[in-house]
Amino acid sequence: MPASKGAARPQPATTATLGAALGTGVLSALLLGPGLGTNILLVAAVATLGAYAAARRAGRRLRPWTCVWAAGGLALLLVPAVRDAGWPAFLAVVAALTAGSLALHGGRSWHGVFLGAVGLLGSIVTGPVWGIEGLRRRMTASQGRWGPAARSLGVAVLLLVVFGALFSAADAAFADLLGGLVPEVPVEEGPWRFLLFLVGVAGALAAAHVAAAPTHWDRLAVRRGRPRARWEWALPLIVLDLLFAAFNAVQLAVLFGGYDKVLAETGLTHAQYARQGFWQLVLATLLTLGVIALALRWAPRADDRDRLLVRSVLGALCLLTLVVVASALRRMDLYVDAYGLTQLRLTVAAMELWLGLVIVLITAAGVYGAAWLPRTVAASAVAGVLAFGLASPDALVAERNADRYQRTGKLDVEYLQGLSADAVPALDRLAEPLRSCALEGIAEDLKEDAGKPWYATSWGESRAREILAQRPVQPPANCAGLVYPLSGAAHFDGGGPRPVLDQLLP
Structure with missing residues (x-):
């Protein structure tokens, strides 16, 4: 796999980008200390403005998928603002970072989407270096204007502090309003707040650096797998299809009247039968996705007969896997009826439901073409995490x-x-x-x-x-x-x- 073509060297950071990075750092230091809520959305919005300014300066156009990823990332940050639970909020923040990285990098292919989702991490160091270089150039070019600007800002802050203190002492209602709006920063939290400031500035500059000069991961030259002989790859999959069909036949027989007979023969209770195979069926779903990926890599497509065989065998496997997904979800439903719903049970059921959606998308790709599949799968994951968090x-x-x-x-x-x-x-x-x-x-x-x-x-x-x-x-x-x-x-x-x-x- 050859190395990717590096991004073009971006122009120095503009005043707008540097101002947005500074604002992100200040908001991070003031707002993120007590916990997560609306604060993380406010911080992300300011950082987004800096990235947008850098992209406009670099001449990048706003594309539809960029809007999808950016809107999805910001929407995910609504989860900590509306839900108190920490685990869906954590998933939402991680997914928001992933969506934001995709908005900056883009990506159409599988490797482009995967690497683009984590590509923001590569600019954590280069972004601040780029920002410092831009700041140095701005200061050199505007030496005569920095002094007046600093004095003006200092006078404004002094006036706010003096008159804000006087008005707070004069009216208790105004003091309560001001106290609720202005964050309190205890002295002992100084080092922690300073660290948050640095993280905010570095993150904003990393995002702006990627927006100005993204790495084109789609240009990675990935070698295609060597096509195998027709029956060399088809025979194992046909056997797997038959195994899936036999298992699903048993599941359908149990579902339509044979449930009590199976329980009597196995000696299991309803709850034990439901619990017995759920994790195995989830693992089977994951392994099926791997099998499909390998088959698509090695399957020959030289003529229409080969392409028809690929669609038939893998299409049957996808449809049979959907029955496995339905069986796993049914078992979880029975288990919840017996023992109640927990956070873990709800989470793994939601994951299995999403895996079923991925199988449906793969099936549709076999009919309508697969060019849209990588981004759609990633978008479904973002939408799934968002729905999971907002559903409370x-x-x-x-x-x-x-x-x-x-x-x-x-x-x-x-x-x-x-x-x-x-x-x-x-x-x-x-x-x-x-x-x-x-x-x-x-x-x-x-x-x-x-x-x-x-x-x-x-x-x-x-x-x-x-x-x-x-x-x-x-x-x-x-x-x-x-x-x-x-x-x-x-x-x-x-x-x-x-x-x-x-x-x-x-």
Whole structure:
């Protein structure tokens, strides 16, 4: 694989780009310390302006896919602003960085999309160096204007501080407003805030550097695989198709009437049968994607017969894999009915659902052509992470378990206490004292975070505070008697606790 053609040397950073980088650093230092919320979206928006200015200076045009990736990245940063749960917010931030890197680099091929998604990391060092060079040139060319500008800025800051302090002392309402809008930076947090400033400046300059001179990963010359003989690659896949068909036939037989017979012959309960094969089916889906990729690399396409055989064999494999995906999701649904929904179970089910979507896209590519496939798969991943975060996973977990409690009278209070503030509206529906027991841990976490400013507070957390203010938590002396573990087989199978290895399963 030859080395890629390097990006053209960009022109020195403009004043607009340097100003946006400075603004990003200042906002990072002031806003990102207490946590994530609206603050990360504000920081990203300023950095985006700097990258846009650098791209315009370099003569780059705004393309449709650039808009898709940029809009998707900024939309993903809405997740920390509206949801309190940390795990979907983390996924959203990582996906936002990936989408932002794709917006800057572009990419059409599989390797172009993959390398473009992580290409921003390569400018973490070169970006600040480029920014320092641009700053040096600006200072050399404008030596006579820096002094007046610095004095003007200093006088403005002095006036704001003096008169802001006077007005705050004169009116308590204005003092509260000013205190809510202006971040407080304790002296002991100085080193941490300075580090955030450096990270913000470096990140903004890295993005602007890539926008001015992106690396064209699509120009990497990737050697195609040597086509194999027709039956050399087709025979193993046909055998695999037959195996998939046999497995799916059993699944359909179980689904349409043979379920009780299978349970009687195997001695398994409904929950054990559901749990037994879920992870294996997820792994089978992932391996199938690998098999399809290798087959497309080695399959001959010299004539129409070869192309028809490739489409037929791989198309059948894709359709059969969709049945495997449906079987895995059905097993998870049965398992959730027996043991309840958890964060892990919801996450892996969502991942399996996305893998099924990828199989559908691959099937469509076999009919309509595959030029659009790499970017569409990446866009579906971005959209999936966004939908997953905005759907409020913790709220779904709490709501599903609250509904299950109404049907079965069983609930794992201890597990629900560890959910985020997003779960409060669903748990608020429970009757006392179960409601207070379930909300006790969440209420304690909210008390510890009571001093967070508005820009580090999510909408989900604010809504939870309103609910708990109207109906305060008043747990009984002992909540232990109300615990019915989500993973405890004693309440469903009549046996003892599940083995340790079983407890690691979803």
